[in-house]
Amino acid sequence: GRHCAFVAPTRRLSRQTMADSIDDIMEDWHAKVQEEAFDQGTKIAQIFSGIFFSGLATWLMFANATKLAFVQRASLEKRLTVCCFINTYVGFFSAFFNVFQLTGVDDMLLPSESQFTLDLSRPIEWVLTCPMMQLVLVLMGGAKIPEYRRYLMPMFSVVILACGTTSIFMPNMITKALCYVSGVMVFGVMVYFNRMQIVEYSNGEEDLLSGDSEYRKASLLLISTWFPFPIWFSLSPEGFGVIDNVLLVQVGWAFLNIVAKFSFIFYIQRIKDLYCSRLKTKRELIGVKTHGFVDLTEGVVPGGDAALAYTSAEGERQKEKLAAVVVETMTFLGMAQHTDRFLHLLDSAEITSVSVVENLSKEDCEKLQLPYDLVSALQRRLRVWKLEMVDDAEAGLEKGEEHYLKKSMDEPAKLQQGTPSKKVATAVRFVEHSTSMSSLPGAFNDESPNRFPRVGLGGSGLPGSLASPRSPISTRINVR
Numbered sequence: 001g002r003h004c005a006f007v008a009p010t011r012r013l014s015r016q017t018m019a020d021s022i023d024d025i026m027e028d029w030h031a032k033v034q035e036e037a038f039d040q041g042t043k044i045a046q047i048f049s050g051i052f053f054s055g056l057a058t059w060l061m062f063a064n065a066t067k068l069a070f071v072q073r074a075s076l077e078k079r080l081t082v083c084c085f086i087n088t089y090v091g092f093f094s095a096f097f098n099v100f101q102l103t104g105v106d107d108m109l110l111p112s113e114s115q116f117t118l119d120l121s122r123p124i125e126w127v128l129t130c131p132m133m134q135l136v137l138v139l140m141g142g143a144k145i146p147e148y149r150r151y152l153m154p155m156f157s158v159v160i161l162a163c164g165t166t167s168i169f170m171p172n173m174i175t176k177a178l179c180y181v182s183g184v185m186v187f188g189v190m191v192y193f194n195r196m197q198i199v200e201y202s203n204g205e206e207d208l209l210s211g212d213s214e215y216r217k218a219s220l221l222l223i224s225t226w227f228p229f230p231i232w233f234s235l236s237p238e239g240f241g242v243i244d245n246v247l248l249v250q251v252g253w254a255f256l257n258i259v260a261k262f263s264f265i266f267y268i269q270r271i272k273d274l275y276c277s278r279l280k281t282k283r284e285l286i287g288v289k290t291h292g293f294v295d296l297t298e299g300v301v302p303g304g305d306a307a308l309a310y311t312s313a314e315g316e317r318q319k320e321k322l323a324a325v326v327v328e329t330m331t332f333l334g335m336a337q338h339t340d341r342f343l344h345l346l347d348s349a350e351i352t353s354v355s356v357v358e359n360l361s362k363e364d365c366e367k368l369q370l371p372y373d374l375v376s377a378l379q380r381r382l383r384v385w386k387l388e389m390v391d392d393a394e395a396g397l398e399k400g401e402e403h404y405l406k407k408s409m410d411e412p413a414k415l416q417q418g419t420p421s422k423k424v425a426t427a428v429r430f431v432e433h434s435t436s437m438s439s440l441p442g443a444f445n446d447e448s449p450n451r452f453p454r455v456g457l458g459g460s461g462l463p464g465s466l467a468s469p470r471s472p473i474s475t476r477i478n479v480r
Contacts, residue, residue, distance in 0.1 A: 025097065043105050050100075059090065068135075068150055073143050077279060083136045087265040088128045094261060098124035110173045116237035116246065120273070123165045130157040130226075133264055137194070137219055140268075142202045149197065156190035159183075166237045180239065184230055194219050202387055212380060213387045214271045221267055225260035232256060249474075281324055318353035322346070325354060329381040343373060354382055399457040 071082045098121075102107060106120040131154030138149045163183030169290040170176040170269040195208040196214045206216050235242040236249045243249060321341060351357060358379055365372040 013121075018310070046103075046105060068139065069195060070149065072139055072145070072147065072150065076142065076275060079139050079142060080268070080275060083140055083268050084272055086132050086136050087268055090132050090261060091265060093128050094125055094257070095324060097121040097128075105342075110168060116244075116249075118168060118238060121169075123161060127158060127161050127219060129261070130161065131155070133157075133261075134190075136264075137215075137222065137267060138199065140215060140218065140271075141197055144201050145197055146200075149193070153190070153193060156186060156193070160186050161191065164233060165255065168209075173240075176240075180230075180234065187230060191223055194223055203388075205383065212384050213386075214274075215387070218267055218271065220262055222260075225256075225263055228256055229260075278328060315352065318355075322352065322354050322357065325382055326386050327377045328385075332381070333374075333377060335374075342371075345370060354385075358382060 018377075045328060065085075066082070071079060074082075100121045101119040106124075108118045108120050110116045110118055134157050138153055153283050160183045163179050163186065167176045167179030167183070170179060198206055198208060198211065200218055201215050202211060202213060206210065206213055208216075208220070232252055233239045236245075236252070237244055238249075262471050325337055326343055326346070327336075330336050331341060346352075346357075349370060351360075351368075357375065360370070360375055360379070363371075365375050452468040
C-alpha cells in the first residue's frame with residue numbers, strides 16, 4: 001500500500017514534467033519559425049529593394065545619357081569620354097555585387113557531390129558588366145563599326161554567361177557539358193567579331209595578329225583577359241570539379257576578375273589621356289581651324305586669288321601636321337632633344353608633308369642622307385596617327401570643302417567675262433590663322449589682322465571693272 005501511495009505522485013510529477021517539456025519544445029519551435037520567417041522576409045525585402053533600385057539607377061543612366069547612336073558618330077575625344085563613363089559604371093556594379101556576396105543572401109548549394117556553395121552575385125555581376133565592356137569597344141571604333149554591333153556584341157556576352165550559369169545547375173554531366181560547349185562556341189564567334197572590328201576600324205590595314213593601333217591593343221587585352229575564365233570554370237566545382245579546394249577557387253575567380261577589369265579600364269583611361277595630350281600638341285602646332293568663307297561673285301583680289309591663298313595655307317598646314325607627328329614620334333623614342341634637328345633635316349630635303357614621308361623608301365633615305373631608322377619609325381607612327389587622330393566627320397568636312405574650293409576656281413574667270421555666278425557664296429577649306437595673307441601680291445588688310453577687306457576691281461585700273469565702292473559685288477576671304 002505504501003508503495004502504491006509513492007508511485008501515484010511520481011506519475012503525476014512525470015506527466016507534469018513531460019507537459020512542461022512539450023511546452024518548452026513548442027515555444028522553441030515557434031520562436032525558430034518566427035526567426036526563420038523574419039530572416040526570409042528580410043532577404044526578400046533586400047532582394048526586391050536591390051532589384052528596384054538597380055533598375056532605377058540603370059534607367060537614370062540611360063535616360064540622362066546621350067544617345068549611343070550619336071556617340072558612335074561623335075569625335076574620338078567625345079567617344080573616349082563616354083567609354084570612361086561606362087567603365088565607371090562597370091567599377092560601381094562590380095564593387096556592389098562583390099560586397100553583396102558577403103551577405104549570404106545569394107548563397108546557393110549546387111546539386112553535386114562536392115556540396116559547393118555558389119555566390120549567385122558573381123554571375124549576375126558579370127552579366128551586367130561584361131556587355132558594357134564590349135559596348136566600350138564598339139563605341140571606341142566609331143562610325144567605322146556597324147551600328148548593329150552595339151546590340152550584337154553585348155548580347156554575345158550575355159549568351160555566354162547564360163550558358164555557363166545554366167551549366168552550373170545541371171545535375172547531369174552530359175547536359176552540363178553541352179551548355180559549356182555552347183558557351184565556348186559563342187565565345188569563339190564573339191572573338192571573330194572582335195577581330196572583324198579591328199579590320200573595319202583600320203580599313204583593312206590591321207588584323208588580330210598585326211598592327212599598332214590602340215584600338216587593336218584594347219581588343220586584344222579584352223580577349224586575352226577573358227580567355228582564362230572558361231578554362232578556370234571547367235576546373236572549378238561549378239564546372240567539372242577538377243579542383244575542389246574552395247579557397248583556391250574563390251581566390252582564382254577574384255584574381256581573374258580584378259585583372260580583366262582593372263587592366264581594361266585603366267588602359268581605356270590611358271588611351272583617353274594620351275589622346276587628349278596628343279590632341280593638345282596637334283592644336284598647338286597646327287592651330288585651331290575655323291570655317292573660311294569665300295564670296296567670289298564680285299571679282300578677284302587684285303594680283304591674287306583664292307587658289308593662291310588656299311595653296312599657301314595648305315602648305316603651312318601640311319608642314320605643321322608633319323611637325324606634330326615628328327614631335328610625338330621623337331618623344332616616344334626618347335629623343336625629344338633631337339626633334340628640331342630632325343625637322344630641319346626633313347625641311348632641307350624638301351620633305352614638307354606626311355604624304356611624302358609615307359612614300360620614302362630606304363634607297364630614298366640613303367640618297368637624301370636621311371636616317372632611315374627615324375623615317376621608318378615616323379612612317380609607323382603616321383599609320384597610327386591616321387587611325388587615331390583623324391575622325392570620319394572631320395575627313396568628310398575637309399573633302400567637301402576641297403570640292404567646293406575647286407568649283408570656286410572657275411568663278412573669277414566667269415566674273416571677268418561679265419557672267420557672274422548664280423551662286424552667291426561657296427564654302428572653302430579651312431585656312432589657319434597662322435597663314436599670313438599679307439604676303440599675297442596686292443593684298444592688304446585694314447579691317448582686322450586676319451581678314452581681307454572688301455576689294456573691288458574699280459580701283460585696280462583694270463578695264464571692265466564689275467565693282468565699285470558701293471557695288472554689292474566684292475571678294476571676301478574670312479580667316480581667323
